[in-house]
Amino acid sequence: MQAFVFLDLDDTLFQSRAKCPAEGELYPAAFLRDGSAHSFMTAKQRALWRLLETNMTVIPTTARDWEAYRRVDLRFRSWSILDYGGVIIDASGHPDEDWLESMRAATCTAVSGLKQALEMACDFAATRGLSVRVRLIEDFGLTFYLVAKYQNGREPDLDFLQREVLEPWVEARDGAYRLHRNGNNLAVLPRTLGKERAVRHLIGHLRREHGNILTFGLGDSEIDGAFMAECDYLLTPRTSQLFERTFGKSVT
Template sequence: MHRLVFLDLDDTLFQSHRKCPNDGELHPTAYLADGRAHSFMTARQRSLWQLLDDQSTLIPTTARDHDALRRVDLPFQSWCIIDYGGVILNPDGEPDSDWMARMEAYSHDSLDELNDLLDRMLTFVAREGLTIRARLIEDFGVPFYLVAKYRDARESDLDRLQDALAVPWLAERAGAYRLHRNGNNLAIIPRWLGKERAVRHLITRLGREWGELLTIGIGDSLIDGAFMAECDYAITPRGSQLFEATLSRVLI
């Protein structure tokens, strides 16, 4: 039986230095575009990686784009799911053409609305003097979703943008988009885009090609729950956003 592990990366397998524990050795794992180490694995995370890598096929399932994935210093050797499921890379590192064609068609239908929201955000940020950077995330020439991040530790700026602009905009569109907020990330994601859709697609495809599968989903945030629910088993780090919303409630 083939074992597939669909594995979120940031805040699951590694995290930025400020989120790391103060004790214990840290191993640099992901880097900024200028080459500086940005994210690190703890000893426990490295042990988890080694266990999974020895016993299964690891499929990173991440919001990172292709460039950001290449700056992760881990030897992924199989399929990869990136851009919240917008792109599926085959084991040769090339986008799956059928999946890309499907995503391009969906993206075309959402682009005007996402550009409209981006314009509104940039106008609001400038008018209110907020320390926020907002942009559309594109990969392989396809726009996927919108993300806004606060700077200079001014989290309240992102709260204002979310409450005053993003939430009402979403309400006007009757569930066509979803909001994901975790730390300094605010993402507006079309419903056609999702890690769970790409995971479901790969499970079906690889099941036909490889036979019976055991699937495991590992992630940290609420939005990861959807792709983890596609798998036979689900794992989340203690203290994660998903843990706090679920398992922590049954602790005695």
């Protein structure tokens, strides 16, 4: 039986140097536009990667867009899911046009709202002097979601923006959007966008192609739980947000 693992990348397989342990060898895994290493694997993460790529078909399932995904220095040989499920890339590196067309219809109604949230967040940050960067993630001609990150180590600035602007904005939209926060990553996503939708679609395709298959979901964020639940087995790092908010409650 063929095994597939849907694998979140950032903070699951690698992370920024600041999040790495102080001791132990690190291995560069992802890079910035200028070519400098930005994300690193620990020895255990590198061993996990080797275990997965040797025994399963690895399908990255990430919030990264196409440009950021291509700066990951790992060899993926099959499908990839990008942009929180907004884009599916085939093994030859081309977007699944049918999926892209379905997402064009699913996201078009959310674009004006995301632009409004962006304008409000940027105006608020400028007025209050917040050290945050807010932008829309666009890929293959589509606008998928809004993301905000703090800069210069000023995490309270992002907390303030979340509490005063983006949380109230999302709550006033009657469930049309959802808010996701994990560390220095604050995202506003349309309800029509989700990794779980793409994973469900791709599992259906793989079953038609290969028959009975075995699937694993591996992620770190609470929001990843939805796509992981589409799989036969679920895995999460012990240090993850998902572990802390689920299994961590039973640890004494």
